[in-house]
Amino acid sequence: MTTAAAFPAPVYRDTVLGPLFENMKRHHWRHLMRVNDAHAVMLAEQGLLTADEAAAILNALEAIETDVASRLDEVGVGSAEEDLFCVIEDDLRRRLGIAVAGRLHTGRSRNDIDHTLFNLALRDKVLALSEALVHLIDGVIAVATRHRDTLVVAYTHGQPAQPTTWGHYLAALIEVLLRDVDRLSQALRMVDQSAMGAAAITTTGFPIDRPRMAELLGFTKVQENTYGCIAAADGTTGVYAALKVMFLNIGRFVQDLNQWAGFEVGQLHVPDTFVQRSSIMPQKRNPVPIEHLRVMCSLGVSCCDGVMLAVHNTPFTDVNDTEHEAQETGYRAFDTAGRVVALLNGFLEVATINTAVVRRHIDQSYITITEVADSLVRAEGISFGQAHSICSWLARHMGEQGETLATVPYAVFAAAFAAAVDRPPGLAEAEFRRIGTPEHFIAVRTHCGGPAPAPMDRSLAGYRDQVEIDRARLADHHRRIEAAAVKLADRVAHWQRTARK
Amino acid sequence: MTTAAAFPAPVYRDTVLGPLFENMKRHHWRHLMRVNDAHAVMLAEQGLLTADEAAAILNALEAIETDVASRLDEVGVGSAEEDLFCVIEDDLRRRLGIAVAGRLHTGRSRNDIDHTLFNLALRDKVLALSEALVHLIDGVIAVATRHRDTLVVAYTHGQPAQPTTWGHYLAALIEVLLRDVDRLSQALRMVDQSAMGAAAITTTGFPIDRPRMAELLGFTKVQENTYGCIAAADGTTGVYAALKVMFLNIGRFVQDLNQWAGFEVGQLHVPDTFVQRSSIMPQKRNPVPIEHLRVMCSLGVSCCDGVMLAVHNTPFTDVNDTEHEAQETGYRAFDTAGRVVALLNGFLEVATINTAVVRRHIDQSYITITEVADSLVRAEGISFGQAHSICSWLARHMGEQGETLATVPYAVFAAAFAAAVDRPPGLAEAEFRRIGTPEHFIAVRTHCGGPAPAPMDRSLAGYRDQVEIDRARLADHHRRIEAAAVKLADRVAHWQRTARK
Amino acid sequence: MTTAAAFPAPVYRDTVLGPLFENMKRHHWRHLMRVNDAHAVMLAEQGLLTADEAAAILNALEAIETDVASRLDEVGVGSAEEDLFCVIEDDLRRRLGIAVAGRLHTGRSRNDIDHTLFNLALRDKVLALSEALVHLIDGVIAVATRHRDTLVVAYTHGQPAQPTTWGHYLAALIEVLLRDVDRLSQALRMVDQSAMGAAAITTTGFPIDRPRMAELLGFTKVQENTYGCIAAADGTTGVYAALKVMFLNIGRFVQDLNQWAGFEVGQLHVPDTFVQRSSIMPQKRNPVPIEHLRVMCSLGVSCCDGVMLAVHNTPFTDVNDTEHEAQETGYRAFDTAGRVVALLNGFLEVATINTAVVRRHIDQSYITITEVADSLVRAEGISFGQAHSICSWLARHMGEQGETLATVPYAVFAAAFAAAVDRPPGLAEAEFRRIGTPEHFIAVRTHCGGPAPAPMDRSLAGYRDQVEIDRARLADHHRRIEAAAVKLADRVAHWQRTARK
């Protein structure tokens, strides 16, 4: 830089170009090399590069990639180049001269390249997170299967409400997570598209081949309107909208774990590998990974919102607000998501239900009593009003006397029954005790989506099927992407060899 | 209320129950009556109500509905009832006695009812907004078709970049809006499910019929896991995540309109019906509907975020945070969305492109010059380096002399050409002028998604097809919902008549 | 409206002007009349209105105000008037003719009037909320004073950590709320300023008197730069930033209440007036007002964020994004805040600590054990390492045996002591028991801000002083505003009478 007045001003280099350069190195530069390869191959196929030019360019690109990879730490914002894109382009010019090197940029622009890079990065990240989620779901299905019959207290409004099973509870989580995978998959459709060929905005007058670029980069399709290709950020915001919903979902489940692991509730036992102790309070067991999961979900949400805020009230034209710095904020959300899913998976593998505590709390809160009433209706042929009147009286009595449905004298029940129905109950004591147990409570709940063994088995089988479907879908993506990579490498090698002898 | 200690405390009634009551009246009470009808019919079909009971209940419900409808303004938080649900239940008890009236609540709970009501309301709102969007898209397609060839300046980074057409620009908007419809449609799948039968959490021991309830309420399916039915708010947050993306999209487009309508840019003419004038500044034309669209989109986003914030860090159990007050915040987002879509539609119908201004700005910014360079490469067989060198020189000359590509002397071009290529150009002046026109610029951009007539016609045809597909899908929804309503009314009438004679 | 092409387009009227008109009627119109009065008085004082003109205008304004007040429901968006401002101006013109009526608008504009109205409304709302907060703090101080010595379990990471008192815990809340009042007070400084005289942007050439307008409207000062008067929204966003912090604060406290009121924790007893019962689960007590407080705080946050989002990425010039619709979103936040503060106040007045439960949980979690170790260090002159070794051993023993510090045999302690220190403890059993009690734990914590009676009394006295200071400050505001209103009414009456006879 010979004059003070040349671009960039030092403050701009330090506050913007430098950070963006590092971002490019971290996230995009290998993809950029593939875009360069694919574009060169396509231009050669279309006759827009001669065989000699194609060979020269592709060989030089390979050499540059090797070189940059070997000294990536040293590459940075220098005096002349704005960013890594320019570093590569300048190197190409030095190696081949402008006349040949310049032909690589035929029918393309920084605009379509950048948005293609963002789509490639987002595709990788959505697929990786989807796989981690499917792996997590698989793990949760295994726990739910093992604990299909393990009782837990189900809460509403923070209060014990009914007994259910750890399996049934986890099935709710499984369904939510399967829907998260579904939402991510829908969002992926809208970024798994090639912007190449849009050039700056409006395509080009050169006979390029947009579908071929999509194919060589493993995209499912060409993104059609070319202004949209370089300006519509809704593919990106759609991904982060879906990801935000996932963070909110996991955060809520984590709040349950937090309640359950509390000293007094104690329904969930967290093993020592996940408990931080207090040096000052030797009795204290802090299951802080739960809190870390919670705050990671919160910060994940805020990164998703950050991407969306970045585009808020910006013009719908190509603007930097949708680009590198905002995209990197989004990548941070994916990094956090990866940590969350891994930690939750590890945690759920080893956390256990404290069955003695569960049993005690079920007894103390007599949360099976609604089923006692319902069973009386069915067994005794009495009306709801009568059954509820009996059970309300019983509940009050147990509360006052500290009794449970296992200990309250049968005579008390019989008297309450007689008072309400004017005859003694048909139910013998053994049957009365049975209809008050959580096992009975669960056993009669055989409707679709309920906690009894039969519907649970059907549900779990369905989840396993869905996991297989999702796995197959993800594998298809990988196969397609891998096949494209192989084809691209093959075409690169072809043209590298094809210079006129 | 006879004692000070009875529920509810006055401050609770005033700050919570009162507002919720009004909310219920505004948004949910008709749906509640349909849920009551469907539940009674299902119970009767399952033998859980006798024919007499079913007739009594269904006739009483009809009378209550008529009565409530006639004095809706007067109904409110009284001394005894928490909310409209209780008002109706109490009325039913007064009419039929607890023994019969109480049977309606067999195998259900406030929990599954509430979440069913939210799903019914959201379904209505998503469908109505989707229809409004499809109507808007249809209108935009019509404008884009009429203005397929109307030139506009396309901007990047706020600066004139290339010419394109109003049609091509609008096509970008059309694609974004079609994806918004798609996102809403995906989100709808996850709320168009019946929670009925989940009861409080775990279903019930009574032989209810969950699929029948889904059918009578016109849902596409039963939501499976029943803890999820009453606790997983992700269906709801998924809808608002999609809606937020829509607001962000429209807001960005509106920022373009704002720039284009500025006095100096002047590309967009806003007719008087949308212009507020200043009493103090007679010369001033304020196209403030654009600003109102922008701020409505912002406030719409904040309502969507409000729903999502309401569930953030709440436990994943049945909690009020996912319910009435949060849902109403969401309904406000839909109300705003309806206003935005209607206003944007009305605005785009009458706003026009100021073609003289567009032409002047294209000339002054010579944004066709990249095509001149590209055309020289193709026409003269020269290299990119040479073409760009010629055009950069021309651009500098025009900037200094205030010339345009229409006025710069051909000799100047010829001299620049000769200096770079060492021979005179083959291009005659007429051809030189032609390749600098925006018409030529557009005409050669014939790739998929580009602005030339042929790809535009293909794109527009594709959009029309997609609109038809979306319309058909929405019509299917309505048909299904309407058919369910007819069937439900029929079954209600059947049981109303079926009391044992 | 004679032609279809006249302003406003029906869709604009329905989607924008109509809602804004209602907003104006709800929030601003009385203030607008005062601004009119003050402006007319100031113009008369400056000789910009003759006495006759001033009398005519002020008398007409009074008549208009009476008239509008009497039929406010009927006034709405008509064919000609954009909003209530225009309705009043048109009425004035009809009554006085344009020549006189038009003079009222000398040296002012819709811009400075609107921002003055927003400041007046915000001032009212900040003051009202501050008073409600001070009232709440006063109530919390009273509870904390009564319960200075009532034990509670203090939690960290959701686990019992140490005993403290209800008073000490509430003192933390009191300090937070006092800081909220402080934050609101700082934010108020920046909106308690008069924008009048800014006119459209740059003041006016007429000899108006900006300080006089500030005085007549009861503002503390003139807002200086006039572009800022009509464009800088930071006074408004500053208020909502402070209010958001308050919602977050209260929401966190509410989460503690929620945990404390859980069935198993049971530290907080919620009386029946605040408990909703389940019709289906007779045993269940749902303290749902806590959940409603939580979700109201969340939605309050989202309204605050809505105002801030509305101005995000808008130009810093006069724009509608900072105006009526965004302001109304903010007013909703204040409405919610009022409900939250009232409900929390009512709730805390009657909620009680379940002292038996607290005692049991302290015993079971032996959370006083760190003080046992500390006391041993001081009483026995042993090292920390030794004391912690003794206490860790004790804690493990108690955990295994289900003992507490009140029941663990003294001999066990003595043996542990001897094992660590090689001599028997000096502490007799009574003293050993005493240092394990929560009463001892509290009593020795006499540092500033600690829970012992002495520092608590000092803290409470300090809070009472601060409440008095805040009350005095708020009273000063009211006195100043009331004095200005009296002076304005007096000057209005003066000029109404001063027409030349």
Add this chain to the structure above:
Amino acid sequence: MTTAAAFPAPVYRDTVLGPLFENMKRHHWRHLMRVNDAHAVMLAEQGLLTADEAAAILNALEAIETDVASRLDEVGVGSAEEDLFCVIEDDLRRRLGIAVAGRLHTGRSRNDIDHTLFNLALRDKVLALSEALVHLIDGVIAVATRHRDTLVVAYTHGQPAQPTTWGHYLAALIEVLLRDVDRLSQALRMVDQSAMGAAAITTTGFPIDRPRMAELLGFTKVQENTYGCIAAADGTTGVYAALKVMFLNIGRFVQDLNQWAGFEVGQLHVPDTFVQRSSIMPQKRNPVPIEHLRVMCSLGVSCCDGVMLAVHNTPFTDVNDTEHEAQETGYRAFDTAGRVVALLNGFLEVATINTAVVRRHIDQSYITITEVADSLVRAEGISFGQAHSICSWLARHMGEQGETLATVPYAVFAAAFAAAVDRPPGLAEAEFRRIGTPEHFIAVRTHCGGPAPAPMDRSLAGYRDQVEIDRARLADHHRRIEAAAVKLADRVAHWQRTARK
């Protein structure tokens, strides 16, 4: 780690402890060493450490600090230590034995230490940003002073509204930024407080000295209630609330710069050092630093919101959600703020107003015409109605004929005047021309806060005074902090030397 079951689980170490360790190294470890020093000094002064113990501990701490500093890159999550705090504590134990080393932790806890570290870090960051803002304001004052009389077009609703000066416009920015400094200063008050002595929650039974700790760490005061010390995050959220307002403010100003730098508006000239060019479009000048400022402000907002979201709906007790990971998100906001302020400062130093363009747009939009009307009222003694009628007619004429107030024939004006007033104007042509100039427009706007030279000079003088006041306040902070550091170092050295010989 010999057994798989030991803390921490590998997944917890990788997803949580590892990142937190790096965070600690980046942001807190030097402050931690100062807290250790101060605590040891205070303990020695209180007789809680003997002179020998104090010397041993302080010398060991010094050695550890040197050691850690020399190999900071290598220090990380190992097998045993959770974090850097434990690394240091373990090292101390290895050096001195547990008996002595353990005494350093007397009367303190990780809880009060952590919150003290956060306050120290936030204090540094708020002060540094405040200084950068004051520096920026100083720079803007200089530009505003130089350009007190440089005309610009002032916009409302995106349309030219009135002429004003670059100085007057910048004065609006200056006032906003001064209020930002004020808001940060108010927020700082609430974190510039010492939490030390709170220990885990409730202070300690040992005779520590809380005020002395505050003094040695340079805090202005002790934070009183000790539960609040370790739980109330409102000091932190208050800082980010203020910072968010600053980002929103700067972002809006940046939107104006963006509009002004547009090709057609062209009011602002951005020099080449801040312009990125398009390789494909040689004519294009993209002032993208403006966009980068905009998106940095957006992402800064989202980091502020992230901190606030992290605490949302967490319990008000000590929780990890308010701690390291959330705090680091906040530090990112400060980092972004530093970049924004530096870049804006550098940009405004060199950006210039394109005076020829301004003049042309003023003429073309005749935005001085309201002053013409006002001047006629004063000069000719006619009514407003008459003046406006004349000017509206003139405006329409100029619009139709493409005239300006400098070129419209005087006769046209005279005829319009006569038509309205029934006599010729008293104003000669020269005077008519003069009252239509922007210079006249500015000159008559002499009210407080207006653009005329006199009020501008008064405003600028006031801003300079305020800058001096802010500078003095910031210098006071630094003096106090520096004095505390010197005193602490002195006391450390004293005790290091004071071991009993």
